[in-house]
Amino acid sequence: MPNWLQIMLESLWPLLSAAFTFTAPLTLLSFALGLALGLVVALIRLFGPRPLVALVRFYVWIIRGTPLLVQLFLIFYGLPSAGIVLDAFPAALIGFTLNVGAYTSEIIRAAIGSVPKGQWEAAYSIGMTWSQAMRRTILPQASRVAVPPLSNTFISLVKDTSLAAAITVPELFMAAQRIVATTYEPLILYIEAALIYLAMSSVLSHLQVRLEKRLGRYGGFIEARS
Known part of the structure; x- marks a missing residue:
C-alpha cells in the first residue's frame, strides 16, 4: 500500500469524528440561530420603528463589511480584555450566528418584499390581523423564494466553519492540522480535508436541488413571484 494512501486511511476516522462532533453541530446551531436572528432583523428593517431600523442597519453594515475571521478574533481574543471570556466553541457559535444573521436578514427582507402587495390586501380583506397575514400568507410565499439563497448560505457556512480552527475549535480543519503536526504530510x-x-x-447541493424541484413542482416559486 502506498504511504500516502495509508496516511489518508489512518487519518480518515479522526477527521470524520471531528466533522461529526464539532463541524456539523457548529454549522447546524449557527444556521438555526442565525436564521431566527435574520428573520427578526428583516422584520424590523421592514416594519420596525426608525430607531430600531437604524440599529439593525448598523449591525448588518458592520457584519457584512468586516471579515468573518476578524469577527471571530474580536469575540475570542478581543473580549477577554474587556473582562468577557468565552470558550472556543461558544465564541465561534456567537460569531457565526451574528454573521449568518446579517446575511440571511437581507435574503429574508428581499423575499418578503417580493410578495405582491395584493397578497396583503387579500389577507386583510378576509379579516386577518397583521401577524396572521404574515404567518399564514406572506411568510409561506417568501420562504419559497428564499430557499435557494438560504441553501447557498448554509452550504457556505459548512466550509466557513474551518475558520473556527483559528480560535482553537477542534473541528475538521483543526483535526487535519494536528495530524499534520505528527505526520509532516500537509499536502x-x-x-x-478538502475532499x-x-x-x-x-450532498447538500444535491439536497438543495431536490428541494427546489419539489417546491417548483407545487408552484412555489411561480406563485411567490407572480
Whole structure:
C-alpha cells in the first residue's frame, strides 16, 4: 500500500469524528440561530420603528463589511480584555450566528418584499390581523423564494466553519492540522480535508436541488413571484 494512501486511511476516522462532533453541530446551531436572528432583523428593517431600523442597519453594515475571521478574533481574543471570556466553541457559535444573521436578514427582507402587495390586501380583506397575514400568507410565499439563497448560505457556512480552527475549535480543519503536526504530510492531509468538505457540500447541493424541484413542482416559486 502506498504511504500516502495509508496516511489518508489512518487519518480518515479522526477527521470524520471531528466533522461529526464539532463541524456539523457548529454549522447546524449557527444556521438555526442565525436564521431566527435574520428573520427578526428583516422584520424590523421592514416594519420596525426608525430607531430600531437604524440599529439593525448598523449591525448588518458592520457584519457584512468586516471579515468573518476578524469577527471571530474580536469575540475570542478581543473580549477577554474587556473582562468577557468565552470558550472556543461558544465564541465561534456567537460569531457565526451574528454573521449568518446579517446575511440571511437581507435574503429574508428581499423575499418578503417580493410578495405582491395584493397578497396583503387579500389577507386583510378576509379579516386577518397583521401577524396572521404574515404567518399564514406572506411568510409561506417568501420562504419559497428564499430557499435557494438560504441553501447557498448554509452550504457556505459548512466550509466557513474551518475558520473556527483559528480560535482553537477542534473541528475538521483543526483535526487535519494536528495530524499534520505528527505526520509532516500537509499536502496529503489538507487534500483529504478538502475532499471531506467537498463531499459534504456535494450532498447538500444535491439536497438543495431536490428541494427546489419539489417546491417548483407545487408552484412555489411561480406563485411567490407572480
